[in-house]
Amino acid sequence: MHEITARLARAALPHVPFDGWSQETFRAACADTGISxxxxxxxxxxxxxxxxxxxxxLGDAELRTRLATADLTGLRFRDRVVHAILQRLDAAGDREVVRRASSLFALPHHAAEGAAAIWQTADTIWTALGDTSDDLNWYSKRAILSGVYGAAVLYWLGDDTPDAAATRDFVERRIADVMAIEETKAKLRQNPLTRPLMALQARVAASIKAPRTKAPA
Structure with missing residues (x-):
């Protein structure tokens, strides 16, 4: 991201709760930064x-910094994912800013870009947590986490519990659901009746490669 874009984005944040992600906000960011x-x-x-x-x-970049300096060695992997999601929500800052962005990206002509932004957040989390998959699992992990994170954002926007405790519980339940699916898949791989089908699935998955260019640091 170019420095000018980053400066403008940061300058826009105080204006978004009042004017949304609008041209008024854009002009105000220009005025505040002195950029024509x-x-x-x-x-x-x-x-x-x-x-x-x-x-x-910028929120994703902040998350990368937080995860790079956090000591997660004592946490189960599922708890690391929960921690990362909650840290990303915290890095988002003002909920009204996020609410305005959610409304913007809900518009049909911006929906694809909104989905891409959430995917990027999922990729940031998996990469920071050390994911090394390079086949179909690279895509499925990010698709699943995108769904969890997108739902968590909507829940968080309406959460008025202290320290967003209800959001934490919500995220933990969603991650537990995902882990239950993975545990079921592991059992199917061990079952003699379903092992051949799962082996075929694994071969197909291995033939699909992750993109060579990953998320920028």
Whole structure:
């Protein structure tokens, strides 16, 4: 991300709760940073939409920093995933900023970009937690976590419990559900009746490779 885009995205955040991810917010960010609107348009041709995307990317960058410095050695892997999701929500900052972004990316012409942003968050989490998969599992892990994270965001936006305790419980339940599916798959691989089918699935999965270019650091 270019430094100018990052500066504009950060400057926009205080204005979003009042004006949303709008052109008013874009112009205010330009004024606050002293960056001319013409130069800002070079880096953010769609104005506030590009700033919303950039703000999400900054949240992912903050999460990478937090996870890189956190000591997670005493946690089960599922608890590491829960911790990462909760840290990402905390890094998002003002809930109204996130609510406005959710509304923006719910629009049909921005929905694909919103989905891509959530996918990027899932990839950030898996990469930071040391995922080494390079086949179909690379995609399935991120698809599943994207669903969990997207649901967690919506739950968190309506959570008024102290320290978002209800959101933690929600995330823990969702991750437990995912782990239960993985445990079932492991049992199927050991069952003589289903072992051939699972072996075929594994061969198909191995033939599908993860993209060579991963998320930027």
């Amino acid at each position: 609107e013409s130069l800002a348009r070079v880096h953010c041709p769609r104005g506030a939409v590009d700033l919303a995307v950039a703000a999400h990317a």
